[in-house]
Amino acid sequence: MIYEAIIMGMTGDEAVAWAAKQVNPDVVPAYPITPQTIIVERFSDYVNDGLVDTAFVPVESEHSAMSASVGASATGARVFTATASAGLALMNEILYVASGLRLPIVLAVANRALSAPINIHAECTDQLVTRDASWISLFGETAQEAYDETIMAFKIGEHPDVMLPVMYGIEGFIVTHALERVDTLPDEAIRNFLPPKREISHVLDPSEAKTFGSLVLQDYYMEIKRQQEEAMERAYHVTKEVMAEYSEISGRKYEILEEYHLDDAEYAFVTYGATAGNAKAVVDLLRAKGEKVGALKIRMFRPFPGNDIYEALKGKKAVAILDRSATFGSPGTIVQNDLASALYMKQGAPSLHGFINGLGGRVLMHEEKEQIYDQVKQYHADGKTHTQEWVGYRS
Amino acid sequence: MVEIKDVRINGRGGQGAVTSSRLLGEAAIIENQYVHAFPNFGPERAGAPVTAFTRISKEKFFEKTEVYFPDVVCVIDPSLLGKVDVASGLKSGGTIICNYAGEMDKLKSYFKGVDAKIHKVDATKIAIAEIGKNIPNMVMLGALLKVEPLVKLENLIEVTRQYFTKIGKASAGDQNARAMQKAYDEVQ
Known part of the structure; x- marks a missing residue:
């Protein structure tokens, strides 16, 4: 009830x-x-x-x-x-x-x-x-x-x-x-x-x-x-x-993952916490321009629901992991590393592109997220399967 | 797309900008609207310029950012004019409402080249007359609602009364209610 x-x-x-x-x-x-x-x-x-x-x-x-x-x-x-x-x-x-x-x-x-x-x-x-x-x-x-x-x-x-x-x-x-x-x-x-x-x-x-x-x-x-x-x-x-x-x-639907416009999406943002709200807002903006993009919010980080994430992302071309956390000298962002481990060698798994962003409260503007989307499409076109980079900082 | 109204309140530390952004949000919640209201947190110093935000929508929205491109700017302290770019990021055709005692032409001279509807009310005078001190935050919101009906004035007055009752100053709630109504009636 x-x-x-x-x-x-x-x-x-x-x-x-x-x-x-x-x-x-x-x-x-x-x-x-x-x-x-x-x-x-x-x-x-x-x-x-x-x-x-x-x-x-x-x-x-x-x-x-x-x-x-x-x-x-x-x-x-x-x-x-x-x-x-x-x-x-x-x-x-x-x-x-x-x-x-x-x-x-x-x-x-x-x-x-x-x-x-x-x-x-x-x-x-x-x-x-x-x-x-x-x-x-x-x-x-x-x-x-x-x-x-x-x-x-x-x-x-x-x-x-x-x-x-x-x-x-x-x-x-x-x-x-x-x-x-x-x-x-x-x-x-x-x-x-x-x-x-x-x-x-x-x-x-x-x-x-x-x-x-x-x-x-x-x-x-x-x-x-x-x-x-x-x-x-x-x-x-x-x-x-x-x-x-x-x-x-x-009356509120709770699941360990939350999917947003993911069914017909070719690309997806994968994220968690408040960043997921902003990712969904950007999905709306990109969808209005005709882009086939969705978002996957990870609500449960441990235990890491690797198989569920695989099922949700199977068949997508590439995903951008927006990770509001810092790790240094690592092959991926913290969440990307788990994702890579869960999806490795699985049929239809998308390529994974991690973006360290938002450290210390820095805001990742919607335009920056749209740029990330364009970048990930480019990585896919170029055949890149795994990248990790920092975004939204002054060099 | 969900229609969202972004309000930025520009004030000085100690003038209640933060409280007013929250109470505006609470009034919207009474009306079953969705909100995200919070101050721009940093070192807290009385008198230093501060901003607070209230994001309001009739529908659920996802945004979780500070407000960079407001639809509405509410300036609580006239001494900010010409010192802080209070029109920063204002959407084209947006609304600026200022606590201002002078002539409208003089006020408009601060916003040359800004595409905005500009309004003023002497909130300091109203606050001193009705509340007995220069705390014009809620007074300004009363005026704001006349030009931007984001919520019903009666609901803002209700949450303001509740707020002052909760902190043991029910009479200040009555005073603010009168001042808000007066500003609502007098805004230009």
Whole structure:
């Protein structure tokens, strides 16, 4: 059943905080960092106004935020936290502990450039470089997706077949601080969608002693890591199921990939996050000129849906990957590298052209995206199969 | 193509440009319109030139960029004229509305060669008379709605009242409501 939406005006950060309030997690340890700060501020308001039952733990760093999240989650608590940029980098050590202990912590990331030079604006490198930490990793394009993904993240991570932490990113300022219309669900819908408490299998419990985080050497370490991989493979299916279920209650179609005018397209933009919105806008402009172009938005980065992407792009001539992340000395952009791996030697796979753009909040103008489109057509005509370059900077 | 109206608000830090861009967006949301409203973030200093944007459409749109080519420019602080290129990127035939006490001819002299409909209202005077201080941000939006009916004035007044009630200054909401109506009536 589709619940009637309660329409609100909220920024991306506010939408995350509002969804977290409705989920009413047991524990929120958090440390503020721009542009995530509003999430933590709003949520602490809800705590002090008695609107949630959450134990709010103001910690002294992001390393501590994730450590406290691990401790709380190990007791069976439902845990939420949020960070950005350097904060996520500081959490890095404990990200692996959270996934290795199979704790379904939910982490909102306000994607922001990494220092130096210091910059507070949008870039997704902070999240993409956590790709090997065994976290489910999603991106959202709008404040609406920020809201929706907050709710879905708990259900995905806590699924007994998964039991992995989930992070989801929205870009700094252009989403986190921008007012948008957000169709929210009534509390009742969220209570019906998400059980009020986590389903608890193995937790720290004084009445039934267990060991967490013990030393495991050559004897079992690899088996435990392999189990994480199997959980990640199951997370692919669970995420699809959860998104389908959420689509049914919200009336908004959620899938791990979002296709835009892709069916008859010869060329496509492949992207994620807020850039996907701009790519779709440019597809409209190019379509109006008669160009056969579409866009593919990757909503789920880990597990990487390589086969789904192949099916979506099969038969296209060439694609432009618009990657708002930095990598240095690499054969492709971060997302392009995964795409290349997934599509390698597959019949009908398009050629892949990666474009590093938008670093530190730099805007890629529509004209520049149209130039990228023309460039990719040219690469195809010239028989180039794989390029990687930077766009939108002064040389 | 989706029809979108892009509004840029030019002001100075501390004058409420950011708040006004948001409240304009909230009023549009009440009307079931789609919006993207946000300030141009940078170092925050009182008195420094600032811009804020509100993108409004009756249909859902995808754009996620700052506004470089506005349809409408709203200038909150007259001291920006001649110092900041407030008409920068304005679409041909667009609208400029200024907080300005002088003659229209003098105002137009700041926009020689700019293809725009130019309007003015003495928002500073109205703000001082009705609100008791020179905070003309919402006053300017009241005037703007007369020349560019992006949302209904009553809806903008409603979200403005809600905003001031929420921050514990309900009387300022009443004062702004009166001032917005006055500017709406007086704009030229």
